[in-house]
Amino acid sequence: xxxxxxxxxxxxxxxxxxxxxxxxxxxxxxxxxxxxxxxxxxxxxxxxxxxxxxxxxxxxxxxxxxxxxxxxxxxxxxxxxxxxxxxxxxxxxxxxxxxxxxxxxxxxxxxxxxxxxxxxxxxxxxxxxxxxxxxxxxxxxxxxxxxxxxxxxxxxxxxxxxxxxxxxxxxxxxxxxxxxxxxxxxxxxxxxxxxxxxxxxxxxxxxxxxxxxxxxxxxxxxxxxxxxxxxxxxxxxxxxxxxxxxxxxxxxxxxxxxxxxxxxxxxxxxxx
Amino acid sequence: xxxxxxxxxxxxxxxxxxxxxxxxxxxxxxxxxxxxxxxxxxxxxxxxxxxxxxxxxxxxxxxxxxxxxxxxxxxxxxxxxxxxxxxxxxxxxxxxxxxxxxxxxxxxxxxxxxxxxxxxxxxxxxxxxxxxxxxxxxxxxxxxxxxxxxxxxxxxxxxxxxxxxxxxxxxxxxxxxxxxxxxxxxxxxxxxxxxxxxxxxxxxxxxxxxxxxxxxxxxxxxxxxxxxxxxxxxxxxxxxxx
Numbered sequence: 001x002x003x004x005x006x007x008x009x010x011x012x013x014x015x016x017x018x019x020x021x022x023x024x025x026x027x028x029x030x031x032x033x034x035x036x037x038x039x040x041x042x043x044x045x046x047x048x049x050x051x052x053x054x055x056x057x058x059x060x061x062x063x064x065x066x067x068x069x070x071x072x073x074x075x076x077x078x079x080x081x082x083x084x085x086x087x088x089x090x091x092x093x094x095x096x097x098x099x100x101x102x103x104x105x106x107x108x109x110x111x112x113x114x115x116x117x118x119x120x121x122x123x124x125x126x127x128x129x130x131x132x133x134x135x136x137x138x139x140x141x142x143x144x145x146x147x148x149x150x151x152x153x154x155x156x157x158x159x160x161x162x163x164x165x166x167x168x169x170x171x172x173x174x175x176x177x178x179x180x181x182x183x184x185x186x187x188x189x190x191x192x193x194x195x196x197x198x199x200x201x202x203x204x205x206x207x208x209x210x211x212x213x214x215x216x217x218x219x220x221x222x223x224x225x226x227x228x229x230x231x232x233x234x235x236x237x238x239x240x241x242x243x244x245x246x247x248x249x250x251x252x253x254x255x256x257x258x259x260x261x262x263x264x265x266x267x268x269x270x271x272x
Numbered sequence: 273x274x275x276x277x278x279x280x281x282x283x284x285x286x287x288x289x290x291x292x293x294x295x296x297x298x299x300x301x302x303x304x305x306x307x308x309x310x311x312x313x314x315x316x317x318x319x320x321x322x323x324x325x326x327x328x329x330x331x332x333x334x335x336x337x338x339x340x341x342x343x344x345x346x347x348x349x350x351x352x353x354x355x356x357x358x359x360x361x362x363x364x365x366x367x368x369x370x371x372x373x374x375x376x377x378x379x380x381x382x383x384x385x386x387x388x389x390x391x392x393x394x395x396x397x398x399x400x401x402x403x404x405x406x407x408x409x410x411x412x413x414x415x416x417x418x419x420x421x422x423x424x425x426x427x428x429x430x431x432x433x434x435x436x437x438x439x440x441x442x443x444x445x446x447x448x449x450x451x452x453x454x455x456x457x458x459x460x461x462x463x464x465x466x467x468x469x470x471x472x473x474x475x476x477x478x479x480x481x482x483x484x485x486x487x488x489x490x491x492x493x494x495x496x497x498x499x500x501x502x503x504x505x506x507x508x509x510x511x512x513x514x
């Protein structure tokens with residue numbers, strides 16, 4: 001029965017989100033941006049006379065900019081949909097109907113999370129593939145390689161974590177408050193990532209201060225989103241990977257499990 | 273015999289304010305039970321506690337012998353809030369199908385149950401209509417159909433008579449009596465005392481979060497002309513004591 005409940009709830013989430021006007025707007029906007037960027041790439045290559053059979057030296061840079069935009073855009077979309085995923089059940093007074101059914105609160109939460117992830121990730125893959133195909137057409141060369149697949153997988157993880165953060169914040173406050181909290185967290189996680197990533201552990205305590213302690217806590221206890229994003233870029237542009245993947249993935253699994261447990265705990269303790 | 277609902281020593285507060293204080297209550301299986309009280313007395317809070325939508329500060333609630341914190345306790349519960357609502361892009365059939373799937377009912381059996389429920393409330397022609405196109409009364413009927421999906425032995429209705437026209441009220445009373453005859457337990461949370469008097473076996477009155485009376489309707493009617501007089505006296509007396 002639990003599997004049926006999950007399937008039903010995930011489909012219900014997809015049904016809910018797919019009708020969102022926001023999704024339609026994002027879809028149209030993203031398509032326009034991709035087409036516009038493609039036009040720019042075409043124009044660039046023809047005006048610079050870089051050649052038709054190779055992306056040239058500027059190709060990776062343009063591709064990087066395009067995927068950089070796509071990754072940034074996917075963070076925004078994940079945040080908006082993550083915050084809305086469970087909040088809309090509150091605001092429409094429908095949460096009682098769901099939780100009065102024989103479903104565990106944690107199952108309700110996880111199925112909403114997975115459903116939202118499917119929607120956002122499908123959108124990301126659409127935008128990713130569209131960008132890739134159009135870029136390849138513009139440069140008259142097939143730019144895809146196996147690294148793209150690994151990069152897309154990493155971005156799937158990245159998007160899942162963004163949604164997870166957003167749903168957690170949506171328990172504590174209104175939509176705008178949750179969006180602001182997610183934005184602040186982003187900033188703090190990015191700062192702590194850039195501060196501690198290349199630092200040996202023994203140097204963590206040098207110039208010790210309260211903000212540094214906060215950064216250290218964030219870097220240690222929360223998933224390192226910056227590293228995942230960097231890893232996705234490394235796969236995409238076939239750069240050398242400098243981080244220890246075993247440590248990074250172990251850290252990711254532990255911290256993500258902690259966040260999932262926290263979400264499950266909050267929803268269990270929440271009064272509706 | 274296991275009670276349909278067994279509430280023991282429930283306390284619930286919001287900050288410093290007590291919403292419910294030391295509530296203990298039993299609802300026998302197969303009875304129609306009404307929870308009465310003024311606005312803000314704590315009736316909805318108690319319903320939410322029964323459905324595990326709220327966490328009690330103290331005490332425990334069992335549904336058909338199962339702790340209310342166990343999601344399986346809600347397997348045999350059909351609940352309809354005061355204003356039934358669901359995502360309006362669902363059709364009436366789709367919404368009922370969703371509820372049935374969440375209870376693990378097999379597709380073929382679910383289809384039969386949905387058609388039967390829609391027929392019971394004479395809304396079978398609305399089967400494929402989107403919820404957003406339904407009137408308030410039709411929407412409430414879809415909610416009532418939801419009570420018939422699955423093997424619900426306990427039906428909880430929050431203010432079921434509110435917003436119903438006289439024919440709708442009559443239809444609902446017939447439905448509730450029929451469900452009682454089928455051995456189901458019905459828990460009503462209502463203000464409409466005249467209707468409660470006609471259909472209920474037992475009542476409880478909550479006033480300012482405290483259970484002041486729990487008695488059989490037949491016992492009330494021995495000494496009082498109607499339930500309204502009894503209710504007014506009990507609530508006023510408490511007010512005087514305070």
